[in-house]
Amino acid sequence: MVTEHDFDDGAAAAADLARRIEALLAAAIAQRGVAAIALSGGRSPRPVLEALSAAPLDWGKVVVTLVDERWVAPDHADSNERLLRETLLQGAAAAARFVPMKNGAANAYAGQPECEAAFAALPWPLDIVLLGMGEDGHTASLFPGAAELVEGLSTDALTLAVTPPAAPHQRMSMSAKAILSSRHIFLQIGGAAKRAVYDRAMAGGPVEELPIRVALLQDEVPVEVWVST
Numbered sequence: 179m180v181t182e183h184d185f186d187d188g189a190a191a192a193a194d195l196a197r198r199i200e201a202l203l204a205a206a207i208a209q210r211g212v213a214a215i216a217l218s219g220g221r222s223p224r225p226v227l228e229a230l231s232a233a234p235l236d237w238g239k240v241v242v243t244l245v246d247e248r249w250v251a252p253d254h255a256d257s258n259e260r261l262l263r264e265t266l267l268q269g270a271a272a273a274a275r276f277v278p279m280k281n282g283a284a285n286a287y288a289g290q291p292e293c294e295a296a297f298a299a300l301p302w303p304l305d306i307v308l309l310g311m312g313e314d315g316h317t318a319s320l321f322p323g324a325a326e327l328v329e330g331l332s333t334d335a336l337t338l339a340v341t342p343p344a345a346p347h348q349r350m351s352m353s354a355k356a357i358l359s360s361r362h363i364f365l366q367i368g369g370a371a372k373r374a375v376y377d378r379a380m381a382g383g384p385v386e387e388l389p390i391r392v393a394l395l396q397d398e399v400p401v402e403v404w405v406s407t
């Protein structure tokens with residue numbers, strides 16, 4: 179159920195991905211009067227978010243949230259919320275309803291119940307979950323070697339707090355169950371190193387080794403992957 183879109187350059191991949199997201203959001207609005215998307219942070223999605231921001235959608239009917247968030251203030255340089263506010267949620271797209279993962283709790287563990295309640299109130303199923311992937315095979319904040327990985331892969335909750343083994347900041351992450359409760363899973367990866375990890379993930383093996391496998395090696399939700407090398 180994985181469809182791959184291959185591009186030589188990242189800008190062309192990002193433009194194509196933004197067009198695909200726009201089309202699905204427009205179709206969802208037409209079908210059910212609302213569209214919902216969970217987006218990744220990090221570096222890769224920036225050009226996608228900038229392109230999508232200019233899309234002529236009925237933005238007041240779009241609900242936007244995150245796949246994962248670093249537990250930092252929303253104006254911190256590492257905040258995924260900040261990334262979204264600076265890129266996607268500009269101009270007409272500022273009318274979208276943004277549901278943050280970060281709340282006022284002192285740490286991600288204390289903030290998880292409030293985040294869970296906010297996620298439970300989203301219009302499920304989400305139309306799109308846009309994932310990224312790290313070179314260690316993590317996706318969202320499902321990190322290999324994290325104490326919370328098994329929980330993230332098995333919990334019935336939609337969200338969980340995570341301490342990454344080798345990356346800064348506590349995180350809030352969508353669980354595997356939440357990711358697999360969407361209508362479409364999109365994955366964006368760029369560069370030869372990530373391509374190699376992706377190929378290894380697709381070849382099969384334990385999810386705990388490369389957590390991106392939880393999205394790639396399943397038959398419940400169609401997956402599209404934008405690859406640029």
Ligand SMILES: O=C(O)[C@H](O)[C@@H](O)[C@H](O)[C@H](O)COP(=O)(O)O
Pocket residue numbers: 218219220221222223245246247248258309310311312316317318319
């Ligand atoms: O907030 C985050 O860290 C992410 O959502 C994370 O899962 C990201 O998608 C990958 O780490 C890839 O990040 P890059 O695009 O920066 O390589």
